[in-house]
Amino acid sequence: MDFEFFFDPDQPDCPYLKEVEDDILSIVTENIRKTGKDNDRVNISVAHALRDGIVKTPWAAYFMGLAKRFLLALGIPSENQRFFEKLPDERAHYSAQTLDLEVRLDRWGWVEVAGFAYRTDYDLKSHMIASGTDMRVFRPYQKPIEKTTTVVKPNYQRLRAIFGNEAGRVGGLLASADPKKMADSPGPVELDGFVVPRDCFNLNQVTVKEAGTKFLPHVIEPSFGVERLLYATLEYSLKMNEDRIILSIPPKLAPVQAAIFPLLGKDGLPEKAMQVFTDLSREGLRIEYDEAGSIGRRYARADEAGIPIGITVDYDTLNDGTVTLRDRDTWKQLRRPTPDLPGIVRKIVEKGFQSIESEP
Incomplete structure (x- = not known):
């Protein structure tokens, strides 16, 4: 790339x-x-x-x-x-x-x-040489400037006398020639096979107005x-906490930003957890729902998958509307109200779990 x-x-x-x-x-x-x-x-x-x-x-x-x-x-x-x-x-x-x-x-x-x-x-420069197309960029001046420059002025009377019907072509070659090279040549100059005597042209100083200049970028x-960056990211993200593997990728990179877990699969907890899942998904967050196995196994699966936030719906959720937030890397847990979850998840993804630890 x-x-x-x-x-x-x-x-x-x-x-x-x-x-x-x-x-x-x-x-x-x-x-x-x-x-x-x-x-x-x-x-x-x-x-x-x-x-x-x-x-x-x-x-x-x-x-x-x-x-x-x-x-x-x-x-x-x-x-x-x-x-x-x-x-x-x-x-x-x-x-x-x-x-x-x-x-x-x-x-x-x-x-x-x-x-x-x-x-x-x-x-x-290589494109210009190969294609013959001028690829320079015009840079305008803030205001036009006057410059004194040298131009080649063909003497068509002498050109016709020497070159006859080719006088026009030779005159064009002279007009487009580099004045400095012409001035440095002590004798006749050769242009595209034509040998042109010095009395066939004059070098004149003229004052011109320039609106800008051309340059080659x-x-x-x-x-x-x-692929190497992906490999390096994965290597630096794979860590061990006790006997568990954690894919500790930066939260901003995590394909799944949070996982929703009902503590148990009964007593209305799955229904409440699915409601939290639906609400967060509608906020445009990337959320996963998991109710298979014990809560410890689900935490472990989420850690291995690099999901930075675990959100557990338990019996207190049914009573007071709060949930448990769990940090993937430190396993710290905090309780927060469900209405605040969209903003909390976005803040953790942007600034890390520690950004919400001091908040009530």
């Missing part, structure tokens, strides 16, 4: 850099690698990495900061993330700088899960390995 982000090389600043400029990146730089110490790294803020030239472009630095935050949100801690800079003979021929984002895995060691390549203008290419 990748995308190419195009930017103006003459105006390379990223307006969103402040969002991540204080975030710390752990980088195995090219200079460190040249000493043979691939396990060493420098810990440096995004802003300082850019200032010191460790990261060459503001947009690359911004995307690297976002990528680290993304991995943190997947549950992968900072100390097990690093950026690994490719040496010149390792990166692609079009890349001025490539940094891989790597994650430390128990079985495989450091594994690349993302990459950030500064491709300069290679892509569009440069490219930053962030790319991510979806």
Whole structure:
């Protein structure tokens, strides 16, 4: 999964850099690698990495900061993330700088899960050469400016005398030629097979108004390995609590946000639990209902499936309308009123179970 982000090389600043400029990146730089110490790294803020030239472009630095935050949100801690800079003979021929984002895995060691390549203008320049199409972008000035420039002015009287019927074609070649190259040529110039004497053209200085300029965009290419990220997320989420396996994925990622359990399968508890299930489902929440087996087995199944919240309907629910909320990771339990459940579930999914512990 990748995308190419195009930017103006003459105006390379990223307006969103402040969002991540204080975030710390752990980088195995090219200079460190040249000493043979691939396990060493420098810990440096995004802003300082850019200032010191460790990261060459503001947009690359911004995307690297976002990528680290993304991995943190997947549950992968900072100390097990690093950026690994490719040496010149390792990166692609079009890349001025490539940094891989790597994650430390128990079985495989450091594994690349993302990459950030500064491709300069290679892509569009190659398209221009192959297609003959001008792929430059027009950047308007705030107001037109006057510029003095050199233009080639053909002398058609001399051209007709020398080239006859081909005078028009030669004149067109002269008009589109590079004035600097023409000025640097001491004698006749050759254009598309025609040898043109110097007295067939003049180099004139003219003043023109320009509304803007054209530039060839440069490219930053962030790319991510979806399968590797999924594997890394699962590895860092699998935990043991006593003798139980828990899939402790971040609540925001959980396919099922909460499970509804009637304490027993009698005395109206399943009917009440199904009502809670229906109400929460209608709120757009991803809810599961389970009444098979003992309550302990149902808790264990939900923990293994990564469901962050267990909601138990018991006899007190029938009396006072409260339910038991159970945290997947800590097994803590709290009682809350059923009308408040939609907001409570959303808050836990967004901020974690601890966000509701201090609430009455």
